[in-house]
Structure formats: C-alpha cells, structure tokens
Amino acid sequence: MVLEVPQVVVNRLPIYYRTLIALEGQGKEVVSSQELGFFLGITPAQIRKDLSYFGRFGKQGRGYNVRRLIEHLRGILGLDRQWSLVLVGVGKLGRAILGYNGFARQGFNVVAAFDKDPEMVGQCIGPLQVQDIAGLSDTLRSISPRIGIVAVPAPDAPEVIDTLVACGIRAILNYAPVEAKAPEGVQMRNIDPVLALQSMTYYLKDRVS
Amino acid sequence: MVLEVPQVVVNRLPIYYRTLIALEGQGKEVVSSQELGFFLGITPAQIRKDLSYFGRFGKQGRGYNVRRLIEHLRGILGLDRQWSLVLVGVGKLGRAILGYNGFARQGFNVVAAFDKDPEMVGQCIGPLQVQDIAGLSDTLRSISPRIGIVAVPAPDAPEVIDTLVACGIRAILNYAPVEAKAPEGVQMRNIDPVLALQSMTYYLKDRVS
Numbered sequence: 001m002v003l004e005v006p007q008v009v010v011n012r013l014p015i016y017y018r019t020l021i022a023l024e025g026q027g028k029e030v031v032s033s034q035e036l037g038f039f040l041g042i043t044p045a046q047i048r049k050d051l052s053y054f055g056r057f058g059k060q061g062r063g064y065n066v067r068r069l070i071e072h073l074r075g076i077l078g079l080d081r082q083w084s085l086v087l088v089g090v091g092k093l094g095r096a097i098l099g100y101n102g103f104a105r106q107g108f109n110v111v112a113a114f115d116k117d118p119e120m121v122g123q124c125i126g127p128l129q130v131q132d133i134a135g136l137s138d139t140l141r142s143i144s145p146r147i148g149i150v151a152v153p154a155p156d157a158p159e160v161i162d163t164l165v166a167c168g169i170r171a172i173l174n175y176a177p178v179e180a181k182a183p184e185g186v187q188m189r190n191i192d193p194v195l196a197l198q199s200m201t202y203y204l205k206d207r208v209s
Numbered sequence: 210m211v212l213e214v215p216q217v218v219v220n221r222l223p224i225y226y227r228t229l230i231a232l233e234g235q236g237k238e239v240v241s242s243q244e245l246g247f248f249l250g251i252t253p254a255q256i257r258k259d260l261s262y263f264g265r266f267g268k269q270g271r272g273y274n275v276r277r278l279i280e281h282l283r284g285i286l287g288l289d290r291q292w293s294l295v296l297v298g299v300g301k302l303g304r305a306i307l308g309y310n311g312f313a314r315q316g317f318n319v320v321a322a323f324d325k326d327p328e329m330v331g332q333c334i335g336p337l338q339v340q341d342i343a344g345l346s347d348t349l350r351s352i353s354p355r356i357g358i359v360a361v362p363a364p365d366a367p368e369v370i371d372t373l374v375a376c377g378i379r380a381i382l383n384y385a386p387v388e389a390k391a392p393e394g395v396q397m398r399n400i401d402p403v404l405a406l407q408s409m410t411y412y413l414k415d416r417v418s
Binding site: 007010011013014015017018019022039040041076077078079081083092093095096097099100102103106108146147170171173177179181182187189191193194195196197198199200201202203204205207 | 220249288308379391407
C-alpha cells in the first residue's frame with residue numbers, strides 16, 4: 001500500500017534536495033536531521049517525519065548519508081531525467097525566463113515558445129523561434145512537452161491554461177496574477193511576488209520603521 | 210489578548226483579497242464561504258476559520274459583504290498605504306522586476322536599485338538610476354525603505370541579505386536560488402520557480418505522457 005504523501009511534504013523535498021547538494025559541495029558526507037533542520041529552520045522531527053514517507057534513510061543517531069539521500073530524492077522527485085517545457089507569453093517576463101540558465105541546469109528545457117503578438121512571432125530568442133499562439137494546440141500535440149509555463153497577461157491566462165490542459169499538459173507553472181484553480185489531476189504552481197509582498201506587509205504594518 | 214495568527218493563514222489572506230477584488234469587479238456584493246471556497250479550491254470551513262482570527266465578518270447563512278471584507282483585509286494586510294522597496298541586482302531578472310507594473314499598482318514602489326557591475330551603475334531604468342552596491346548601506350540608512358528585493362546571483366545573496374537586515378529591513382523578497390533562513394524578526398519569501406517545478410515532477414514522474 002502506498003501512503004499518499006501530503007503536498008506540503010512534497011513541496012519541502014526540493015528544498016531538502018538543494019540543501020543536501022550544497023552540503024555535498026562542501027564535502028559533507030553525513031548530516032543529522034538536527035543539522036539539516038538548523039540550515040532550513042525546520043524542526044528535526046519534521047524532517048524525519050517527511051522523509052519517513054519514502055522509507056528508512058537514516059540510522060538512529062547516525063544521521064543521513066548525504067550522497068545516498070540526494071540520489072533517493074532525485075528518484076523520488078523525478079530529477080534523474082530531462083523535462084521538456086513549453087512557454088506561453090514572451091513579453092518582458094517570458095524573455096527573462098528564457099534567459100535564465102537555472103532551468104536547463106536542473107534538467108528543465110524550454111523546447112518551444114509562443115506569443116500572440118505578431119511583432120514577437122518569428123523572432124529568435126537564443127535557440128528558440130517564437131511561434132504564433134494560434135498554433136499552440138497543434139505544436140503541443142506533436143512535441144508533447146510535459147510542463148507548461150504561463151507568462152501571459154492575467155486576462156489571457158485562463159484560456160491558455162485551458163488549452164494546455166486540453167492538450168494533455170499535467171503540470172503548469174503560472175506567472176499570471178490570477179487565482180486559477182488547477183483542474184483535477186493537474187498540478188499548478190503560482191509564482192506571484194505580489195502575494196508574497198502582501199503576506200509580509202501584514203507583519204510590517206504595525207512596526208515603526 | 211491577541212491570538213498569534215499562523216503564517217499559513219496570513220499567506221492565504223492576499224489570495225482571498227485578490228479573489229474578492231475580482232468578485233467586486235464583477236458586481237458581486239455578497240459571497241458565501243462556499244462560493245469563495247469553490248473559486249479557490251479551499252474548503253469553506255477553512256475560509257471561515259482563517260477569517261475568524263480577525264473577528265466576525267459574515268453572518269451565519271448570509272455570507273460576507275464583499276466590499277466590507279475587502280476593506281478589512283486591506284487594513285489587516287497593511288495594503289491601505291504605499292510601501293517603498295529597494296532592489297538589489299539589476300541583471301535580466303532585476304530589469305524584468307523593474308519593468309513589471311504590477312508592483313506599483315498594488316502600492317509597492319521600488320525607490321532605489323543597486324548593482325555591483327560597473328557597466329550597470331549609472332544607467333537609467335525608467336525613473337531610476339542604478340546605484341553602486343558599495344553605497345547600499347548609506348542609502349538604506351537615508352531613505353529607509355521597508356522591503357528589500359534580492360535579485361543577485363546565488364553566491365552574492367547571503368551578503369546582500371545580511372546588509373539589508375543590518376540596515377533595518379524587516380521584509381525580504383528573495384529571488385536568488387539559495388535556502389537562506391530569515392533571521393529572527395525578519396520576514397523572507399523566496400520566489401523560486403525551480404523548486405516549484407521540482408515539486409511538480411514528483412507527480413509527473415510515474416505517468417505516461
């Protein structure tokens with residue numbers, strides 16, 4: 001029987017993964033849940049509980065083997081392969097996304113980019129030529145990328161998301177500032193700096209600077 | 210006695226706020242927790258519980274007055290005023306941030322921008338002239354922005370964050386892909402699309418496309 005893993009736990013795994021990679025880079029071979037917890041501001045008990053969903057990695061009192069835990073997390077998160085992404089929206093934000101080399105370095109490759117602006121269509125950005133959004137469905141069906149990135153203005157986002165989902169995309173990274181509810185069976189993550197700012201001003205508002 | 214509000218609740222409030230603004234724009238005057246829950250994919254019970262931290266807004270069975278709830282949330286979140294921000298790092302990402310009008314529209318105004326690259330320093334981006342990062346501390350002390358945005362490469366981020374905190378900044382929006390633990394009393398939100406992607410591939414990895 002496979003236990004369903006809560007999404008909050010899944011969301012923490014990439015953070016563990018990144019921290020372990022950094023520790024490995026520093027030559028660390030074994031790490032305790034106390035140390036990991038200290039780096040991350042998470043209780044050691046929480047870390048042990050999160051990892052226990054996936055088996056027994058550490059020995060009581062011995063800590064985790066850094067390299068082995070990295071390998072396990074790579075497999076659990078599906079980071080042991082390359083992923084193809086399609087980008088919709090090549091405005092300022094979309095171009096910053098295409099210019100960011102942090103995606104490809106982690107195995108996330110943007111293989112096609114779309115825009116509805118005739119001025120943008122046909123332009124080359126790095127190795128990609130921007131395609132007309134009118135051809136989105138056809139291209140999606142032929143190249144079957146696994147993940148969609150939505151970087152269009154908010155009013156255009158719902159339709160783009162619907163098209164991506166209709167073409168079989170099951171994971172969407174959404175930069176448009178809309179609260180779009182992910183359809184059943186589709187993962188969606190919203191990248192929204194305004195919401196992040198608004199959740200911080202709650203704490204600032206009664207402070208004197 | 211003031212109940213401490215869990216951070217997960219605070220993080221949801223801006224999402225409620227945005228959704229209510231959208232509903233108001235559609236002419237809606239009253240909304241039930243069921244309806245709000247439907248739009249957001251959150252249970253009505255959770256919404257009622259979240260809002261109950263801040264008093265009694267709705268009448269049992271009558272729903273929430275949209276405009277009044279918006280006003281309350283504006284006050285609770287501190288969105289009834291303007292906030293000044295300082296940006297550190299004016300590379301591709303930093304320029305996309307400066308070019309994004311969604312911040313100012315919500316009362317978040319970038320009032321100064323810094324970079325360490327001599328080629329960038331002195332350049333004008335919109336109304337701002339990029340300043341040398343060497344002068345960061347002095348400028349922070351004289352203009353006292355409330356929020357810092359970190360958009361420098363990962364290796365530079367810890368030092369920049371330390372400087373911001375040392376100069377009295379208590380809220381940081383961090384785009385650098387590092388797990389930096391916020392110092393005591395400092396709010397920090399990490400905007401990190403790679404972590405978001407890695408938490409989605411967990412769900413994709415065993416699916417056939």
